[in-house]
Amino acid sequence: MLKVASPLANAAKIKAPVLMTYGGVDRRVRIIHSGKVRDALKTQGTPVEWVVYPDEGHGFLLDANRSDFHGGSRKFLGQNLESK
Numbered sequence: 001m002l003k004v005a006s007p008l009a010n011a012a013k014i015k016a017p018v019l020m021t022y023g024g025v026d027r028r029v030r031i032i033h034s035g036k037v038r039d040a041l042k043t044q045g046t047p048v049e050w051v052v053y054p055d056e057g058h059g060f061l062l063d064a065n066r067s068d069f070h071g072g073s074r075k076f077l078g079q080n081l082e083s084k
Helices: 031-043 063-080
Strands: 018-023 048-053
Touching (some): 048 063
């Protein structure tokens, strides 16, 4: 069941650009695991934007980081979503 849902095991199926944002001191999602997914996506040519907030954990609590995250997310979506 875990392998079926694993982003790393399914990286080859992901073709759309991916925004990956992480807290550098996150104890729930270890950045080393996220880095493996990022590397697998990049190896196959999937566009990846990688952002790490070194002083954050699992959530973005600092105002500057939250603001940067929301602004970066808007920019990423604006660049990568098709207009219909």
